[in-house]
Amino acid sequence: MIRPMRPVIVAGNWKMHTSPADAGELAVTIARRTDERDVVRVLCPPYVCLAAVRDALAAEPAGRDVAVGAQNLHHEVAGAYTGEVSAPMLRGLATWTIVGHSERRRDAGETDALVNEKIRRALEVGLRVILCVGEQLEDREAGRAEAVVRDQVAGSLRDLETVAPADREAVDGTEGTDGAAAWLTIAYEPVWAIGTGRTARGVDAAEMAGVIRRTLGELGFLEGGEDVPVLYGGSVTGATIDEFMAEPAIDGALVGGASLKPDEMAAIVARAGLTARARAGASPR
Ligand code: PEP
Numbered sequence: 001m002i003r004p005m006r007p008v009i010v011a012g013n014w015k016m017h018t019s020p021a022d023a024g025e026l027a028v029t030i031a032r033r034t035d036e037r038d039v040v041r042v043l044c045p046p047y048v049c050l051a052a053v054r055d056a057l058a059a060e061p062a063g064r065d066v067a068v069g070a071q072n073l074h075h076e077v078a079g080a081y082t083g084e085v086s087a088p089m090l091r092g093l094a095t096w097t098i099v100g101h102s103e104r105r106r107d108a109g110e111t112d113a114l115v116n117e118k119i120r121r122a123l124e125v126g127l128r129v130i131l132c133v134g135e136q137l138e139d140r141e142a143g144r145a146e147a148v149v150r151d152q153v154a155g156s157l158r159d160l161e162t163v164a165p166a167d168r169e170a171v172d173g174t175e176g177t178d179g180a181a182a183w184l185t186i187a188y189e190p191v192w193a194i195g196t197g198r199t200a201r202g203v204d205a206a207e208m209a210g211v212i213r214r215t216l217g218e219l220g221f222l223e224g225g226e227d228v229p230v231l232y233g234g235s236v237t238g239a240t241i242d243e244f245m246a247e248p249a250i251d252g253a254l255v256g257g258a259s260l261k262p263d264e265m266a267a268i269v270a271r272a273g274l275t276a277r278a279r280a281g282a283s284p285r
Contacts, residue, residue, distance in 0.1 A: 005279065006229045006251045007040045007252075007276075008038065008229075008245075008252045008275055008276035008279070009040040009185060009252035009272075010034070010039055010040070010041055010042070010253055010255065010265070010272050011042040011043075011044060011098075011130055011185075011231065011253070011255065012043045012256075012259025012260075012265060013044045013098060013233075013254060013255065013256050014043070014046065014259060015046075015071070015103070015256060017260055018045055018046065018049050018260070019048070020048055020049050020051070020052045021052075023046075023049035023052045023053050023056075024049075024053055024055065024056030024057075025056065026260070027043050027052075027053040027066070028060045028062075028063055030043065030259075030262050030265045031057060031060055031062045031065075032060070032062045032063075033262045033265060034265050034266055034269035034270075035062045036269050036272070036273040037065065038273050038276035038277055038280070039252070039272045041067065041269060042066070042067045042068070042069045043057075043066060043067070043068060043069065043259070044070060044071050044094075044098055045068075045071075046071065047070065047085050050068060050070065050090075050093040050094055051093060053068050054068050054094075067096055067128075068094045068096070069094050069096030069097055069098060069128075069130070070085070070093070070096070070097040071097070071098050071101065072085075072098065072099065072101070072118075073085060073087045073090060073099070073118055073122060073127070074086045074121070075114055077121065077124075086121065087124060087127060088124075088125055090125065090127060094127065095127065095128060096128040096129070096130060097122050097127045097130070098130045099115050099118045099122065099129055099131055099132070099156075100115040100132045100133065100156055101132045101189075102134055102189060102191045103194070111155075112152055112154075112156045112158075115131070115155070116158055116159075116160070119131065119156065119157070119160060123160075123163060123164075127183075128183050128185065129183055130185045130186075130231070131153075131156055131184065131185070132187045132233070133149050133153055133156070133187070133212070134152075134187075134189040134190045134191050134193075134194075134233075134234070135148040135149055135190055135191065136148075137191070137192035140190065140192070145208065146208070146211045149208055149211055149212065149215075150211055150215045153186070153212055153215040153219075154215055154219060157216070157221075158219075161216075161219050161220040161221045163180075164183070179221065179223060179227060180216070180222060180225070180227070180228050181223075181228050181229070184228050185228065185229045185251075186229070186231070187230075187231040187232070188205055188208045188209060188231070188232055188233070189232075189233035189234050189254060190234050193234025193235050194235070194256065195235065195256060195257060198235060199234055199235045199240050200232065201243070202243035202244050202250070203247070205244055205247065205249075205250055206248075206250055209232075209250055212225070213228065213249075216228055229251035230250060230251055231251060231253050232250050232252075232253055232254075233253060233254035233255070233256070235256075235257075236256075236258060236268060237258045237267075237268070238258070238264050239267075241253060241267070241268045241271045245274070245275040246275075248279075252272055253268060253272070255268060
């Protein structure tokens with residue numbers, strides 16, 4: 001059976017860092033330092049920096065292939081939700097969004113059911129989704145990591161297996177792609193590895209990518225989920241990316257702290273580019 005070739009993706013989550021005054025310049029610097037056509041690059045600045053990053057990247061030749069993503073969105077379209085941002089508000093500002101990040105699950109009590117609603121709102125406006133899943137340290141130590149991640153994937157993606165984005169025009173980089181791969185990327189992010197300087201082992205991340213894809217298959221996703229990119233996230237740097245890109249099941253990284261550092265992003269994307277070219281060379285297509 002010929003497997004679909006998955007893109008290699010490096011997404012940067014800037015979290016609550018940068019300001020509208022400096023975000024554009026940082027985005028351009030990163031775009032120039034990571035000018036790698038074989039890697040899909042996405043930068044996710046804070047909401048208030050989206051416009052600055054979008055405009056700066058559009059004005060920079062090396063920036064035009066860098067996509068802009070939001071870090072979150074609200075599960076309702078509009079209403080009395082002070083301080084929130086809805087999917088329609090992101091139109092024209094972002095083409096991707098992160099959902100279900102563990103910091104939101106932790107700080108805002110986001111559940112899989114809520115994440116499922118958010119994904120629906122994202123798809124209604126054609127946003128590509130990076131769904132974050134990952135176990136706590138005590139889950140891993142108790143041998144529950146697979147079950148936790150399986151439940152997160154199943155709960156977050158319930159009844160979405162046949163859904164296509166409403167606005168295919170707005171979904172970038174997915175020409176000719178059928179099924180969920182047109183809108184879905186999953187980031188396996190063990191919570192104990194996020195912002196701690198501690199990473200999972202490459203083999204463990206690959207095993208969890210297998211769990212994620214098997215779950216997609218059980219849910220009825222096309223291709224048994226084999227075409228959906230799975231990223232690793234958790235203290236990825238230029239020094240730690242190699243172990244993950246060496247795993248055929250892993251298709252790139254969701255990078256937090258290091259995504260604010262152009263040197264780190266340059267090293268991460270360069271390593272990802274090696275994998276992208278090696279896979280393209282090895283692909284039967
Ligand atoms: C993240 O924010 O998704 C993340 C993986 O953070 P860090 O790389 O800093 O661990």
